[in-house]
Amino acid sequence: MKIQWYPGHIAKAERKLKEQLKRVDVVLEVRDARIPLATHHPQVPMWVGEKARVLVINRMDMISPRVRKVWEEWFEAQGEVPYFTNAQHGQSVEAVAMAARDAGVKLNQRRRDRGMLPRPVRAVAIGFPNVGKSALINRLLGRRVADSARRAGVTRSLQWIRISEEIELLDAPGVIPTRIENQEDAEKLAICEDIGEAAYDNQGIAAAMVDLLTYLETTSDGLISASGLKSRYELDATSINGESYLHEVAKLRYQGDVERTARKMLNDFRTGLLGPLALELPPN
Numbered sequence: 001m002k003i004q005w006y007p008g009h010i011a012k013a014e015r016k017l018k019e020q021l022k023r024v025d026v027v028l029e030v031r032d033a034r035i036p037l038a039t040h041h042p043q044v045p046m047w048v049g050e051k052a053r054v055l056v057i058n059r060m061d062m063i064s065p066r067v068r069k070v071w072e073e074w075f076e077a078q079g080e081v082p083y084f085t086n087a088q089h090g091q092s093v094e095a096v097a098m099a100a101r102d103a104g105v106k107l108n109q110r111r112r113d114r115g116m117l118p119r120p121v122r123a124v125a126i127g128f129p130n131v132g133k134s135a136l137i138n139r140l141l142g143r144r145v146a147d148s149a150r151r152a153g154v155t156r157s158l159q160w161i162r163i164s165e166e167i168e169l170l171d172a173p174g175v176i177p178t179r180i181e182n183q184e185d186a187e188k189l190a191i192c193e194d195i196g197e198a199a200y201d202n203q204g205i206a207a208a209m210v211d212l213l214t215y216l217e218t219t220s221d222g223l224i225s226a227s228g229l230k231s232r233y234e235l236d237a238t239s240i241n242g243e244s245y246l247h248e249v250a251k252l253r254y255q256g257d258v259e260r261t262a263r264k265m266l267n268d269f270r271t272g273l274l275g276p277l278a279l280e281l282p283p284n
Contacts, residue, residue, distance in 0.1 A: 003186035005199030006178050010129075013173035016158050018047070020170055023122055026052045026103045028096065028169075030127035030136060033059045033084065034192050035280045036071060038185040039128045041175055047126065052103035054123075056096055058132035060084040063278040067223055074282035087135035097140055101166050120168045128194045129174025137161060137171050187212070188279050193270050206262035207242035209269060212279060214238055220281055228274035233265075 027048045031039040036057055044053075055075070060068055068084055075082040083099065085092045104121030111118055125133040140163050163169050176195065180186045189195040190205045191212070213226040214237050229237045233249045240248070250261040268274050 003183060003190060003195070003200050004180060005196045006176060007196060007198075010173060010176060011178075013158065014175050017124070017126070017172050017175065020158060020172075021047055021124065024051060024124045024170065025107050025121050026054060026100050026123040028054045028056055028100065028123055028125045028133075028136070030056045030058050030125055030131045030133045032128070032131045032192055032194055033057045033063045033068070033071075034278050035185075035188045035194070036082075037280055037283075038182075038188045039131055039194060041126070041128065042177060044126060052106075054096060054099045054103070055080055055082050056127075056136065057082050057084045058087050058136060060091070061086045061089070062272060062276055064223070064276045067276075067278045067281070070223065070282060085132075085136065087132045087139050090139045093136065093139040096136070097163070097167070104166055120162070120164075120166055122168050122170070124170040124172060126172060127174060128176055128189065129196070130192075130194045131174070133174070134171060137163075137169055140167075140169065191266065191269065191279060193266075202262040202266060203243075203246060203258055206265045207246050209266065210237050210242035210245045213277065214242075216279070216281070223281060224278055225275070228277065232268060232274055 027044070029040075029044055029048075057071065063071075072082060072084070081099075083092065083096050085096060087093060100121060100123050103123075107121055108118035125137060127133050141161060158170060158172050161169050161171055174194075180189070186195070186199075187205060187208045190200040191209045210226075210229065213224070213229065216224040217226040217238070226237050229235070229245075233253060235245065235248055235252060237245050246261060246265070247258060249265070250256050250258045254261045254264070269277065
C-alpha cells in the first residue's frame with residue numbers, strides 16, 4: 001500500500017504561502033502531539049530562515065501526561081521550546097500568544113533602533129492538514145473566524161486575521177511534502193487523519209494501526225498500551241496480526257463487514273475512545 005496525497009488545492013496554497021512568507025515575522029509551526037515527528041514538514045526550516053519560530057504541539061489531550069513529559073524533555077534536549085496545546089478547548093493557547101508577542105517586542109525594538117515606527121507582529125500558522133491550525137487561530141482570537149473540522153483539507157485559502165493590536169496572523173491551508181518518502185510516517189498520518197482519505201485504504205490503515213499499537217506496547221516500557229483495543233472490542237490484539245484482528249472484530253461485532261469495522265476502529269482512535277494514544281516516541 002503506497003500512500004501519496006498532494007491535491008491541487010494544497011499545491012496552489014503552498015505557492016501563495018511562499019509569496020506571503022516574506023511579509024511574515026513569526027512562524028507558528030503546528031504539529032500533532034500523537035505524531036510530532038511525522039507531522040514535521042521538511043521544508044519548514046527553509047521557510048522559517050531567520051524568522052522567529054514557535055513550536056506548537058497540538059492535541060495534547062490525545063496523549064498521556066507521561067508521554068507528553070518524555071516529548072518535552074526530548075525537545076528541550078534538542079534546544080527547542082515546545083508549547084503543548086489543546087486548541088479545541090483553549091488549553092495553553094495563551095502561552096503561544098505570549099511567545100508571538102515576545103517576538104513582536106524584539107521586532108519593534110529593532111524597528112525603533114532604525115528610526116522606524118512599531119507595527120503589529122505578523123505571524124503565520126504552518127502545519128500538515130488537520131493538526132489544528134484553524135482551531136488554534138479561533139482560540140487566539142476568541143471567536144470563530146477560521147473553518148475548523150476534524151478532517152484534512154478544510155482550510156482552502158489564505159487569509160490575514162487581526163488577532164489583537166499586537167498580532168496579525170495568516171491562516172494557511174495545511175501543507176504536505178509533494179512526496180512522502182517514509183511510508184511508516186504516511187501510515188501514521190492516515191491513522192491520525194492528517195492526510196486526505198483519498199490517499200489510503202481504510203482496511204489497510206486500520207490493520208496497520210493495530211500492528212503499530214501492539215508493537216509500541218512491547219517496546220515503550222509501559223508508556224503506550226494497546227489495552228484500549230481489548231476493552232473496546234473484547235478481543236486481545238497481542239496474539240494476532242492487525243489484519244486478522246480486523247476480520248475477527250468484524251465477525252464478532254459488525255456482521256462480518258470489514259470496511260465498516262475499519263472505519264469504526266479508526267474513528268474510535270481519532271476520537272479518543274481507545275484512550276490517549278501516541279503513535280510515536282522520541283528516537284533514542
